[in-house]
Amino acid sequence: MSLFQATQSIxxxxxxxxxxxxxxxxxxxxxxxxxxxxxDERTFSEEEEEKLQTAFNLSAGDLELVVQTLEFFLxxxxxxxxxxxxxAEQLKQVxxxxxxxxxxxxxxxxxxxxTIQRLKHRTLAPKQLTDVNWRLNLQMAQxxxxxxxxxxxxxxxxxxxxxxxxxxxxxxxxxxxELYQFYNQLETVQKQLDGLS
Numbered sequence: 220m221s222l223f224q225a226t227q228s229i230x231x232x233x234x235x236x237x238x239x240x241x242x243x244x245x246x247x248x249x250x251x252x253x254x255x256x257x258x259d260e261r262t263f264s265e266e267e268e269e270k271l272q273t274a275f276n277l278s279a280g281d282l283e284l285v286v287q288t289l290e291f292f293l294x295x296x297x298x299x300x301x302x303x304x305x306x307a308e309q310l311k312q313v314x315x316x317x318x319x320x321x322x323x324x325x326x327x328x329x330x331x332x333x334t335i336q337r338l339k340h341r342t343l344a345p346k347q348l349t350d351v352n353w354r355l356n357l358q359m360a361q362x363x364x365x366x367x368x369x370x371x372x373x374x375x376x377x378x379x380x381x382x383x384x385x386x387x388x389x390x391x392x393x394x395x396x397e398l399y400q401f402y403n404q405l406e407t408v409q410k411q412l413d414g415l416s
Contacts, residue, residue, distance in 0.1 A: 222295040222309040229313055232288035235281050237316040243274055244319065248326040251289050255297070256337035262286055289323075296327055297335050303328050349386065350377040372398050 223229060239247070254262045263271060263286070272282050296306050303324050310320045351374065358369040374391040393401060 222299055222301060222306070223292065223313060225313045228284070229288060229291075232284045233314045235277065235285050236288070236319055237314075239275055239285070239319070241318055241322070245322050245326065247271070247275075247286075248289065248323060251286060252293055252326055252330045252334055255290060255293055255334055262290070292323065293327065293334070294338075297331070297338050300335065301327075346378040346380060346387070348376060349379050351375070352377075370395055 251262055254260065268279065268282060271277070272279060275282065275285075277285065292310065295301070301309070306327055307320050307324045310323060311317070315323070353372060353374045356371050356373060358371070359367070372393045374393070376389045376391070377386055378389060379386050
């Protein structure tokens with residue numbers, strides 16, 4: 220099993236990681252792993268990034284590469300539920316220095332359980348469906364045609380943001396054919412989900 224490939228970007232980041240001040244490196248890692256589950260939030264504020272650039276003697280671009288690569292390493296470890304020995308071996312294979320490998324693996328060991336739990340609760344979509352209301356309507360006539368029956372379905376979907384702060388209602392209307400087509404698409408999605416589990 221390979222957690223990550225030694226792409227040019229990773230190779231460049233590894234050179235920078237290996238040169239980082241070893242006394243400050245654990246603090247950087249600790250902060251990264253604390254914020255790993257927060258999808259839309261930056262790991263460091265602009266002010267903190269400036270301080271880190273000075274502390275580690277890195278350009279803004281190099282710091283971003285280091286942080287993103289360390290985040291990637293930790294996300295891959297979480298996704299694959301990597302054992303410490305396997306994680307260490309994978310880091311060594313891409314060229315991370317022994318001392319830095321030890322620090323990354325120790326940080327991972329201390330935070331793996333909490334990190335994995337928090338990542339499990341992270342959603343991919345910014346909005347989540349919370350409730351569904353529906354009703355059927357039957358249009359019996361209109362000015363140009365008196366004897367007609369046109370059924371349609373009205374749906375009201377309640378969605379909230381990740382933090383459940385704001386509830387929004389989305390209203391949809393389907394004809395019989397549109398609803399049947401939508402149903403078939405949902406069936407396809409369900410089969411694909413069943414295939415994954």
